[in-house]
Amino acid sequence: MDHERKPNLRETIWVGDSKTKLKEFPQSVQKDIGDALFIAQAGSMSPAAKPFKGVGSGVFEIRADYRTDTYRAVYAVKIGERVYVLHCFQKKSRRGIKTSKKDVNLIKRRLRMAQEQETNDEQEDCV
Numbered sequence: 392m393d394h395e396r397k398p399n400l401r402e403t404i405w406v407g408d409s410k411t412k413l414k415e416f417p418q419s420v421q422k423d424i425g426d427a428l429f430i431a432q433a434g435s436m437s438p439a440a441k442p443f444k445g446v447g448s449g450v451f452e453i454r455a456d457y458r459t460d461t462y463r464a465v466y467a468v469k470i471g472e473r474v475y476v477l478h479c480f481q482k483k484s485r486r487g488i489k490t491s492k493k494d495v496n497l498i499k500r501r502l503r504m505a506q507e508q509e510t511n512d513e514q515e516d517c518v
Contacts, residue, residue, distance in 0.1 A: 400432040403474045404508070406501040409464070412479040416455075416462050423455040424464045424479070431466060431474050446499050450477070463490075465498050467505055471512070475505040 413421060427437035436451065443452040449469025455462045461482040467475045478498050483491070 400429075401434065401468075401472055401474050403428065403432060403476060404505065405476050406505055407478070407497075409476045409479045409501075413464065413476075416479070416481070417457045420455040420457045420462045424453050424462070427453040428464070428466065428474065428476065431468060443498070445495060446502055450498070450502065467502055470505050471509040473509070475502075477501040477505065 413424060416424070423439065427439045430437040431440065431451070437453065439455065440451045440453050442448075443450045443465050450465065450467045453464045453466070455464075462480070463482055464479045465477045467477055478494065478501060480494055
């Protein structure tokens with residue numbers, strides 16, 4: 392008998408309004424980001440994902456282009472066994488590839504929130 396094995400997927404936690412923002416993106420962008428997140432849930436890294444610099448290790452960004460716009464999703468994988476989607480946004484800057492300070496600060500804040508949530512969940516599991 393041939394049984395199809397389903398991958399053991401990591402749970403995804405959407406931090407803040409990241410899921411709401413993703414749903415505002417064009418359909419093809421949602422699919423591209425969703426596919427890359429599925430690969431992260433399965434424990435691998437999509438070719439569309441690159442390390443997100445400046446906030447610590449284990450944080451990645453997915454870039455998806457649609458017409459002349461660029462959309463991004465930032466997620467963390469080194470917090471427990473979950474995938475935390477920290478921020479989804481449309482890149483506005485026309486100057487260079489640098490992410491705005493406002494977006495970086497939001498990502499840092501949400502990363503701390505995710506780390507605190509994971510710590511609290513671990514403590515509850517120990518009780």
